[in-house]
Structures are given as structure tokens and as C-alpha cells.
Amino acid sequence: MLLLGVLAAQAEAAAPAGVAAYDLLETEILTGSQASVTFSSLGDYASDYQHLQVRGAIMTTADTRFWMNLNSDTGSNYSWHRLSGQGSSVGSEGNSSQTGMRLMNSIQPASTSAAGIVIDLLDCYETTKYTTARALSGSTGSANEVGLFSGSWQDTAAITGITLGLGNTGVGGNDMLTGTRISLYGLKASA
Amino acid sequence: MPTSTYVALATTTLGATAASVTFSSIPATYRDLVLVYNGTTSANIGVDVEFNGDTNSANYSRVFMYAPPVTSTTGGPQEIFYSSTARTVVTCQIQDSSATDKHKTLLSRMGAVDVIVGASALRWANTNAITSLKLTPKSGNTFSSGSTLSLFGIEA
Numbered sequence A: 001m002l003l004l005g006v007l008a009a010q011a012e013a014a015a016p017a018g019v020a021a022y023d024l025l026e027t028e029i030l031t032g033s034q035a036s037v038t039f040s041s042l043g044d045y046a047s048d049y050q051h052l053q054v055r056g057a058i059m060t061t062a063d064t065r066f067w068m069n070l071n072s073d074t075g076s077n078y079s080w081h082r083l084s085g086q087g088s089s090v091g092s093e094g095n096s097s098q099t100g101m102r103l104m105n106s107i108q109p110a111s112t113s114a115a116g117i118v119i120d121l122l123d124c125y126e127t128t129k130y131t132t133a134r135a136l137s138g139s140t141g142s143a144n145e146v147g148l149f150s151g152s153w154q155d156t157a158a159i160t161g162i163t164l165g166l167g168n169t170g171v172g173g174n175d176m177l178t179g180t181r182i183s184l185y186g187l188k189a190s191a
Numbered sequence B: 001m002p003t004s005t006y007v008a009l010a011t012t013t014l015g016a017t018a019a020s021v022t023f024s025s026i027p028a029t030y031r032d033l034v035l036v037y038n039g040t041t042s043a044n045i046g047v048d049v050e051f052n053g054d055t056n057s058a059n060y061s062r063v064f065m066y067a068p069p070v071t072s073t074t075g076g077p078q079e080i081f082y083s084s085t086a087r088t089v090v091t092c093q094i095q096d097s098s099a100t101d102k103h104k105t106l107l108s109r110m111g112a113v114d115v116i117v118g119a120s121a122l123r124w125a126n127t128n129a130i131t132s133l134k135l136t137p138k139s140g141n142t143f144s145s146g147s148t149l150s151l152f153g154i155e156a
Helices: A006-012
Strands: A002-005 A022-029 A036-039 A051-060 A065-070 A078-085 A090-098 A101-104 A110-122 A131-139 A145-153 A162-167 A181-187 B007-013 B021-024 B032-039 B045-051 B060-067 B079-083 B088-095 B104-112 B116-124 B133-137 B148-154
Touching: A022 A036, A051 A162, A051 B088, A065 A110, A065 A131, A078 A101, A078 B060, A090 A101, A101 A110, A101 A131, A110 B088, A110 B104, A131 B104, A131 B116, A145 B060, A145 B116, B007 B021, B021 B148, B032 B079, B032 B133, B060 B079, B079 B088, B079 B104, B079 B116
Parallel strands: A002 B021
Antiparallel strands: A022 A181, A036 A162, A051 A110, A051 A181, A065 A101, A065 A162, A078 A090, A078 A145, A101 A145, A110 A131, A131 A145, B007 B148, B021 B133, B032 B088, B032 B148, B045 B079, B045 B133, B060 B116, B088 B104, B104 B116
16 A cells, blocks of 8 residues: 655655646635526636636536536527436437537536536637537436536637526526535646 | 646655555645546556545445446446556546535546546545545556556645
């Protein structure tokens, strides 16, 4: 057995090369039930970051789905794909002309059991290409599923806002519970 | 105000085979943890996790997808990835690892050369902050010399 004390290992580690490139930008920890979370000042970060990442621990009372909208666009301008496993089977699905990106397919309904999700938004400030996202998400329990997702927003605008929420067909319909945490991070481009 | 984070907490490259690897004294400073594994094992085998010394498998549940499916040497609620004798790369995301109001969720994504590609989600039904994390290949197998395991912390 190898015992590795984190603090001891820190002391032994060599100083990292390069520049720190991953920053915490904003965090929402819900103090009451809430239908959605919006980060609306993303334009402020455009000059400093190439990609964004969203990390969350989501709690709800119903087995439902997790969605993302960009720049408050709720038109049919999104597409998404999923590859997900329920342990005994694996399913895949894709849809275009959607009103949001589905990034989690099933969430364990409980006030103490959180579904995890990590979303990467790639080149989201560039205006020459559609914004794409990928996600790894999952929860266990009565809603037992892990999934890999990709999504596209068919708009070349730089993103200025992200709205995240629950529902069967898009954001809305189910609340996220107290204690749900969603954080936004920025990844810098090389100089 | 942006805060630089994604901090390297510990890294080990094994100098000999090891039946398990434990990260201990994990600080509560960080909301999430990220575990990165790049290594091999003595057999193509599942690797179990144990948080805070909790060996009661009833406190763990997991769901996975492996392609192609593997069944003979895998399974059990504590398995978070599958490692091969050739090479395996895994990233595990542990959400809200220091929070005390919810169970802990781990998401892993893996590729085991010539064996499988897959992902899994695991829940530890405990609201305590994670202070230690132990990884053990199943059935008495070992991590091979040269395997690298790293732990990172992310603030929120």
C-alpha cells in the first residue's frame, strides 16, 4: 500500500512551468428552489478566455433533463447528441432544430443526491463558427445513467450569456433544489 | 474577480508495483477534485474507489457504459474505471467533494488501449467531505511500476 499525503507531496513537487490558464469566474449555490441559473456577464471575459467550462452538482425532486441556452436564445437553433449508459444497456440519440442543448438525460430525484455535470464550451467567443459544447454527466439511483453529450448552437455570435435549467423538452418545468451548485470557469488561450 | 484554480495537489509515479494508491489529507479548500490516471495494471481489470476508509459497498452505487461490454472481471458498486495491461488513461471528476450537504458524485471517462472505452458515474451515499481517496485494482491485482496518478483541486 502506498500512502500519499497530499501536503507532503506538495512540498516535494517541482514548480510548474507556464502560466496558470484555468480561472474560477462565477459560482451559484442555490439557497432556495430555482428554475434556472443564468450567467449573464460573459462578454466581460471575452478578451481573456478562449473556452469556458461549467461544473455542477444538481439536485431536483423529479427525474428530468438538464438543458443549456446561450444568449437567451430559445429559438429552434440548437442540435445535440447523446451516448448514454444505464448499466445494462447503452442508448444514443440525436436531434436538430431544438430549443436548447440537452446535456443530461436523467437526474436522480433527491435532496441529498446530486447529479454531476461538466460542460466544455469551445471557442465560444469566436465569431467565425457556431458554438459547440460537450458534456459528461450522470447520476445513480432510480435515475441511473451516465452520458456523453455534444451540442451546437447555430449562431456565430460570441456568447454573452448562459442559462441552465431542468425540464423535459427545454429549460423550465422542474426546479433545482437548495444546495445545487453551478460554477463557471475560463480557460485561457496560449499567448 | 477571476480566481486562478485547478491546483495540483499530489502526483505519484509508481517506482514499483502497488496493490493500492491512497491520497490522504485532502484539504477541504477545494469544491471539486479531479483524478487523472495514466497507467497499467497486472491484468485487464476494474479498479475500485474507497472514500474516507469506507469499505461498506452498500454505501456506493454506480452506472457505467463500456464498449465493448466487459463482464467477467468487472462489476461491483465501487468500480470507477477499467485498466488494461497495455495502457489506460482516465479522468475522474468528483463534484462537490468538500460539500457536507449532499452525497458525492464521481464521473469518469476512460480509454484502455486495445480493451475498452467507457464512462461511469458513481455515488457515495455520505455527506462528509472527502478527506481520503483509495484506488485498488480488483482481485488482488496491482498497479504497475511507472503508472502515474495525479490529484487536482478546483475551487468554486
